[in-house]
Amino acid sequence: MISEMASNILSMLLASMALSLLPTGSAEEQDLSLGYYSKTCPNAEAIVFEEAAKVIKVAPSLAGPLLRLHFHDCFVRGCDGSVLLNSTKGNVAEKDAYPNLSLRGYGVIDRVKAKLEKTCPGVVSCADILALVARDVVVLSKGPYWPVPTGRRDGFVSMANETKQLPPFTANITTLISVFASKGLSVKDLVVLSGGHTIGISHCSSFNDRLYNFTGKATPTDIDPTLDKYYLAKLRTICKPNDAVTFVEMDPGSFRTFDTGYYKLVAKSRGVFHSDEALLQHPLTKAYVLSHAGASESEFFKDFGDSMINMGNVGVLTGSAGEVRKKCAVVN
Ligand code: HEM
Structure with a gap:
């Protein structure tokens, strides 16, 4: 009897300890990680770099816009690829809002995405492509390399009026x-x-x-x-x-x-x-x-x-949140 009680108490204790070890956020929340695609798409980063290098070789002036795209993505709804979505009937998307009219390089992201879809369909998110390309164009402009944590998922929403969150050039x-x-x-x-x-x-x-x-x-x-x-x-x-x-x-x-x-x-x-x-x-x-x-x-x-x-960590979607878009300009 006593040993039964003791074992009940022990299992309750173990259960509560296990609970306290769980992360405090939702069970789906995960951090980004290095080498996130190492098993699911081992060549992902190499493919991104190769495409970025080809583009910068013929159009070096695209390095700036491609770095800026990641910044404008992250500051509106987090780094979730929302800047890449096209406007739809009844919704004006971020890319058609005033602060984003001078953005360029969407075609490059589409091109990288198409290459990745051929090798590992449905695996690498558009939000991660933006983060990796931003790093690679800096490297290709003789700047630093840094390891880019990945695992971002793509969002479903893009609204022009949310670009108010971007800092204006007149800001003090x-x-x-x-x-x-x-x-x-x-x-x-x-x-x-x-x-x-x-x-x-x-x-x-x-x-x-x-x-x-x-x-x-x-x-x-x-x-x-x-x-x-x-x-x-x-x-x-x-x-x-x-x-x-x-x-x-x-x-x-x-x-x-x-x-x-x-x-x-x-x-x-x-x-x-x-x-x-x-x-x-x-x-x-x-x-x-x-x-x-x-x-x-x-x-x-x-x-x-x-x-x-x-x-690159701002407001990211991870785990089962969002999706991995097949085409960066439209939700699946
Ligand atoms: C601190 C607040 C910032 C403001 C107010 C700002 C504003 C601007 C503006 C107004 C332009 C010129 C757009 C045009 O007329 O074509 C620009 C260009 C650019 N910004 Fe920023 N920016 C800021 C921060 C950043 C950050 C954080 C990054 C990236 C880390 C960045 C990267 C760039 C790049 C690379 C360009 C050149 C784009 C091109 O060549 O087309 N900016 N920025």
């Missing part, structure tokens, strides 16, 4: 910090990831207010006083008022090379966006900009990989 430092914090990202992530502007281009329309109409008066002197005046004069020769077509290299002369050029520019008040200049308005971000303007690349490279991993 307070807004930037709070937008990043709302995604679980730190002030350091903000200044490090802004370094992504070392590659790529910007349309004049993304900073023309600083050149011609900073306070809404639109007088010849209505300029952003924080922008270096020589640089402002140069930008004015390229960008005319209301110019929506012309674009400039964000890191002139080295806009295809991933390096610390961005910090050198921002340190001289030559970042093109108000949000770049804003990094000089907070002690932490300012210190990072100034110390990396002259420093070797190694610390920035390490930081960039770490912060990309942080960004």
Whole structure:
């Protein structure tokens, strides 16, 4: 009798210990992991890299847009491939919202996806493809390599009005910090990831207010006083008022090379966006900009990989949540 009671108590204890070892979230929640596809699609990462390399060889200017796609995916509904979905009857998707009209590279993602579907159908998510391609284009632009945790699943929803969650180029430092914090990202992530502007281009329309109409008066002197005046004069020769077509290299002369050029520019008040200049308005971000303007690349490279991993974790769907799309632009 006593031994029966003891064994009942023991099994209750063991059961409660087992319960306390379960993760506190839903039973389906899982972390992303390295080598997630090692059994289900062992060549997934090699296939992604090979396709990315082919594209960048013929169209190096796509590196910037492909890095930016992952950022715009993660900041709206998490890194769930929602940025890739097409609008449907009755729903305007993220990609057709104003902040995303300058995104490019969707065709590259479709191409990589098609290759993967041939080798391992229905296995590799579009959200993971975005994360892997972002890493690979940085590597192909002579930037750092970082291991990309995978296992993201694709979402079902994409809504234009949710792109309000993206930081605007007019943002001041307070807004930037709070937008990043709302995604679980730190002030350091903000200044490090802004370094992504070392590659790529910007349309004049993304900073023309600083050149011609900073306070809404639109007088010849209505300029952003924080922008270096020589640089402002140069930008004015390229960008005319209301110019929506012309674009400039964000890191002139080295806009295809991933390096610390961005910090050198921002340190001289030559970042093109108000949000770049804003990094000089907070002690932490300012210190990072100034110390990396002259420093070797190694610390920035390490930081960039770490912060990309942080960004790649934002709001991910894992386990049985979401799906693995067959085509990235439409839900299955
Ligand atoms: C901190 C807040 C940010 C703001 C306000 C911002 C804003 C912008 C804007 C306005 C453009 C130019 C779009 C155009 O006119 O064509 C741009 C381009 C770009 N952004 Fe950002 N961005 C931010 C953060 C990031 C982050 C975190 C990344 C990646 C880690 C990133 C990567 C890029 C790249 C690579 C381009 C060049 C795209 C191309 O060549 O077409 N940005 N960004």
